Amino acid sequence: MAKPVLLTVDDDAEVLRAVERDLRRRYAERFRVLRADSGAAALQALQGLKRRGASVGLLLADQRMPQMTGVEFLGQAMGIFPDAKRILLTAYADTDAAIRAINDARIHHYLLKPWDPPEEHLYPVLDDLLEDWMASFRPPFEGVRVLGTRWSPHSYAIRDFLARNQAPYQWIDVETAEQIAEVRRLVEAVGAEASSLPMVLFPDGSSLAAPSTAQLAEKLGLSVRPQMAFYDLVIVGGGPAGLAAAVYGASEGLRTVLIEMEAPGGQAGMSSRIENYLGFPSGLSGGDLARRGVAQARRFGVEILAPQQVTTVRVEGPSRIVKLAAGSDIGCKVLLIATGVSYRKLNVLGAERLQGRGVYYGSAMTEAMSSKDEDVYIVGGANSAGQAAMYFSKYARRVVMLARGESLSASMSQYLIDQIKRTSNIQVETRAQVVEVHGDFRLEAISIHCGDSNETERVPANSLFVFIGAEPNTDWLAGVVERDERGFILTGADLLRDGKRPQGWPLARDPYWTETSVPGIFAAGDVRHGSVKRVASGVGEGSIAVQFIHQYLSAV
Numbered sequence: 278m279a280k281p282v283l284l285t286v287d288d289d290a291e292v293l294r295a296v297e298r299d300l301r302r303r304y305a306e307r308f309r310v311l312r313a314d315s316g317a318a319a320l321q322a323l324q325g326l327k328r329r330g331a332s333v334g335l336l337l338a339d340q341r342m343p344q345m346t347g348v349e350f351l352g353q354a355m356g357i358f359p360d361a362k363r364i365l366l367t368a369y370a371d372t373d374a375a376i377r378a379i380n381d382a383r384i385h386h387y388l389l390k391p392w393d394p395p396e397e398h399l400y401p402v403l404d405d406l407l408e409d410w411m412a413s414f415r416p417p418f419e420g421v422r423v424l425g426t427r428w429s430p431h432s433y434a435i436r437d438f439l440a441r442n443q444a445p446y447q448w449i450d451v452e453t454a455e456q457i458a459e460v461r462r463l464v465e466a467v468g469a470e471a472s473s474l475p476m477v478l479f480p481d482g483s484s485l486a487a488p489s490t491a492q493l494a495e496k497l498g499l500s501v502r503p504q505m506a507f508y509d510l511v512i513v514g515g516g517p518a519g520l521a522a523a524v525y526g527a528s529e530g531l532r533t534v535l536i537e538m539e540a541p542g543g544q545a546g547m548s549s550r551i552e553n554y555l556g557f558p559s560g561l562s563g564g565d566l567a568r569r570g571v572a573q574a575r576r577f578g579v580e581i582l583a584p585q586q587v588t589t590v591r592v593e594g595p596s597r598i599v600k601l602a603a604g605s606d607i608g609c610k611v612l613l614i615a616t617g618v619s620y621r622k623l624n625v626l627g628a629e630r631l632q633g634r635g636v637y638y639g640s641a642m643t644e645a646m647s648s649k650d651e652d653v654y655i656v657g658g659a660n661s662a663g664q665a666a667m668y669f670s671k672y673a674r675r676v677v678m679l680a681r682g683e684s685l686s687a688s689m690s691q692y693l694i695d696q697i698k699r700t701s702n703i704q705v706e707t708r709a710q711v712v713e714v715h716g717d718f719r720l721e722a723i724s725i726h727c728g729d730s731n732e733t734e735r736v737p738a739n740s741l742f743v744f745i746g747a748e749p750n751t752d753w754l755a756g757v758v759e760r761d762e763r764g765f766i767l768t769g770a771d772l773l774r775d776g777k778r779p780q781g782w783p784l785a786r787d788p789y790w791t792e793t794s795v796p797g798i799f800a801a802g803d804v805r806h807g808s809v810k811r812v813a814s815g816v817g818e819g820s821i822a823v824q825f826i827h828q829y830l831s832a833v
């Protein structure tokens with residue numbers, strides 16, 4: 278934890294040095310002692326400290342300074358750090374002014390110059406005031422802070438990006454500035470305006486106004502550029518399948534790079550609780566699984582580029598070459614596609630316009646705290662919707678699940694159905710469909726069609742979380758590898774038609790189980806035609822793919 282600050286202000290260089298020396302001698306172990314040679318410089322320093330999220334325990338200012346007196350400075354400083362103890366340093370002749378200032382500028386104490394010996398005239402007073410200050414001191418949050426508004430899609434994207442990349446952050450809703458003085462002071466100190474939101478503040482005092490995720494990634498030190506031009510194995514997609522393949526590939530000696538366009542963890546990283554993954558009897562969150570997977574992959578030397586998107590693939594002789602959204606190419610001997618699936622969009626009036634403004638895809642766990650004591654609507658009847666309902670039930674007043682089917686049992690695991698039944702604030706509506714979402718700037722209401730009554734009801738709503746299935750985004754592979762009519766990648770025996778190998782297949786063997794219609798390009802996990810859409814099967818496919826990759830490499 279960074280030490281709280283003691284700031285002393287005096288235009289007389291000699292006195293300033295003497296105060297600083299005495300403060301350091303007694304308090305340097307517990308406090309950071311700073312000095313300024315004018316009220317204006319001191320106020321500037323305080324604004325900088327506010328931006329950094331630092332805390333200030335004590336301000337010690339000389340009364341007689343040109344431009345700004347000590348009392349004036351302390352009065353203004355109170356607006357930035359109201360809890361800091363304020364002490365005025367005066368000459369004997371100014372005693373009356375100092376006493377008046379105790380009332381006017383709410384000064385906690387005044388000290389007469391000279392204060393020698395400090396053990397008698399300085400430390401007892403400061404010890405007492407600092408003890409008092411420490412008693413109510415709460416260490417400030419020291420990580421990244423995000424200032425924004427709840428209904429802004431950009432603010433949501435930034436928070437989601439930080440959460441999914443395991444970067445702890447504090448969310449500060451600027452709309453609370455009127456009620457919360459500390460938020461108001463911070464907004465003033467950083468000069469946040471509508472055009473600069475969302476604003477991301479870093480512990481080093483720097484900030485980014487309305488950044489893109491790429492700018493944020495760069496600032497956070499996430500790696501987006503490859504270290505080499507050619508690898509043994511390039512993996513596209515950092516979900517369970519990609520991470521598992523990376524761990525096995527690198528641990529078995531392949532120079533491996535994994536490229537992920539959002540955050541490692543994939544869909545699993547968005548899961549609030551995975552309860553059916555072997556080895557974790559009380560379940561684990563997707564974030565936890567992703568963090569462990571990334572750590573394990575890095576330990577074996579996997580290079581992870583994220584966020585970075587692969588946009589095209591081409592084949593040049595024995596090399597497979599991917600193009601990154603950033604523009605550069607990476608070549609490899611073997612390419613593994615583990616790009617999973619992404620959420621299908623709710624195709625109703627208003628949904629596109631209100632995305633990120635109350636309509637969310639996936640668990641959007643970052644929204645849970647904001648939904649406290651509100652009603653939350655969840656669309657979908659499969660496991661992902663059930664998990665989200667359980668998660669939000671801990672925060673929301675009521676969670677309403679809207680499922681199209683007759684019951685949940687056809688689409689959801691029994692353990693989740695049982696948990697939902699036992700949770701009193703979850704209400705399940707079957708044969709229910711959202712037909713329209715309403716709101717100008719943010720979601721305000723949804724229209725639900727009830728299949729039983731054949732009536733449509735409009736209900737007020739702040740948040741709607743959508744889980745209505747997913748589809749592979751594989752258009753970028755069109756013309757390269759064979760896909761089924763829904764875009765899932767065909768591999769192994771699925772490529773054989775009447776026992777014949779795919780067109781253009783050059784080898785005297787059939788494609789391996791996870792191999793695509795192009796030798797040396799493999800696919801694993803949810804993106805593969807016929808795959809079982811589960812974390813464990815993704816991990817299994819990623820690991821098995823590496824075995825076939827070795828067999829392929831041994832023959833080229």
Ligand SMILES: Cc1cc2nc3c(=O)[nH]c(=O)nc-3n(C[C@H](O)[C@H](O)[C@H](O)COP(=O)(O)OP(=O)(O)OC[C@H]3O[C@@H](n4cnc5c(N)ncnc54)[C@H](O)[C@@H]3O)c2cc1C
Pocket residue numbers: 513514515516517518519536537538539540541542543544545546547548549550551552553554585586587588615616617618619639640660661662664750801802803804809810811812813815
């Ligand atoms: C909310 C939720 C809860 C779930 N709960 C469970 C559960 O409890 N148990 C269970 O077994 N399964 C669960 N699942 C399913 C499970 O998460 C998936 O089956 C699994 O994540 C699939 O892994 P994958 O690696 O194949 O793909 P994904 O997890 O989809 O990962 C693919 C990754 O590829 C990236 N990508 C895509 N295109 C590109 C590109 N062009 N360039 C770079 N990167 C790209 C994506 O950003 C993504 O991170 C859940 C799914 C969801 C959404």
